[in-house]
Amino acid sequence: MTNFAEATDVLAYANDSSYVRARKTTVATAIQLSGGMVNFVWRLTLTDASTVILKHFPPSLRVNPAFAFPQGTVLYTLFHTHIIHSYYPLERCELEYIALRAATSQFPKEKWSAPIPYSxxxxxxxILEQDMPGVSLFDLLKQEVDQPLSTSDFNWIASSLLAFLTDVKSLVVPDMSIYANSPLTPIMNRMYLRNxxxxxxxxxxxxQDWLDRAAACDLVATDSFLFGDFWPSSILVDVSHKRVAIIDWELARTGHFGLDLTQMMANLALMGRGQGYNNAAANNMATAIMAAWKRATSGADTFDFEAAYVKRVVQLSQYSHWGLGNVQAAVQDLVAAAPNVFAAT
Structure with missing residues (x-):
């Protein structure tokens, strides 16, 4: 059995993969990247100097193997580039692979792109997938960045992210029910139990009013595709070419795009107050996104952005990595300011 935590095992696996063998080359090096608490992610450099990302989705939490992820049974299984009917346990890797294949084939790569899944x-x-250029938006908003983002950067990044949110809600996949019934949704919902x-x-x-309003948000646009994990670490920013790449699609499900937008805004709000982040840059990024959103919206959308945002702020505030200091005061301020964040211009 391959140990995807070990470079030697990863090299052996990759060199025996059909993708690498078809390239008639070998993998020279494997460098582990951040996979968070969940996945193992490696950048493979081939002997022809090209690179590819290997992403391993363990069936249990990477940092706690006793925590197993659920699987959903669907009527689809993938066979190379075709879909054939069969009962099959749906894994996180398949949710991501299907979404990536759809995203990379259906939308122009003008303002945003997604990694091409190779196998x-x-x-x-x-999954072996395209190695995308750029630095995560999360890292670009930290204090120690050598070249902070400029006002122009905030504006084009915000425009690109809004273009993504506009596009992805109409993504067409072979069977939307596998996202409407994602086996990961119950796990995600448990994150809010302490709210x-x-x-x-x-x-x-x-x-209770906030909780009831937030619960209603999950019942809106249930036939639309939702990226599901829209936060700064899922965005790679290529400043020199003014392009963003959207990575990590495994939490895709269905729902209103406002759930993605408010997740991003909640993360930026906490980064705008926490230690270790460039607070001004995080706040400027949030301001630029809201300006782009307000320019793009007709005002007819009745989705409760405020409640979805408050739900995320409260949930995310339980994590210590924000360095908030007085967490209660920060949350109180952000909740009180929520109506102004999403107020129409």
Whole structure:
């Protein structure tokens, strides 16, 4: 069995893969990248100097193998480039692979792009995909960045992200039901179990009202594709070419694009207050996104952006990596300011 935490095992696996063998080359080096708490991600450099990303989706949490991810059974299985009917346990790698194939074939690559998936090995939970240029937006908004983003950068990045949100909601996949019934959705929903207690402990006015409004957000546009994990680490920014790449599609599901937008805004709001981040840059990025959104919206969308945003702020505030100091005060301020964030111009 391949140990995807070990470079020697990864090299052996990659060199035996159908993709590399078809290239009539070999893998010279494997450098591990950040896969968070969940996945193993490696940049492979081939002997012809090209690079490819190997992404392993373990069936359990990478940092806690006892935590197994659920699988969903669907009526589709992938066979090379075709889809044939068969009962098959749907894994996270397949959700990402299907979404990437659709995204890279359906939209022009003018303002944003996604990595081309080269191969899927469902038995080993592995995708080999295109190595995209750029630095994560999360890293670009940290304090120690050598070249901070400019006002012009904030504007074109915001425009690109809004173009992505506009495009992706109309993404066509062979069977939308596999995203509407993603086996990962129950896990994601459990992240909010502490929201009510936290809002009461933080003296947030009318907590049940916020919770009820947020719950209603999940019932809107349930036939639209939703990226599902729209935060700064899922965005690679190529400043020199003014392009963004959207990575990590495994949490895709269905829903209103406002769930993606408010997730991004909640992350930026916390980065705008936390230690270790360039607070001004995070706030400027948020301002640029809201300006782009307000220019693009007709004002007819009745989605409750405020409630979805507050839900995310409260949920994300439980993590210590923001370096918030007084968490209660930060959350109180952000909740109070929510109506102004999404107010029409």
């Amino acid at each position: 899927l090995d469902a038995a080993n939970y592995v 009510r207690t936290r809002m009461i402990d933080f003296d947030i006015p009318r907590p």
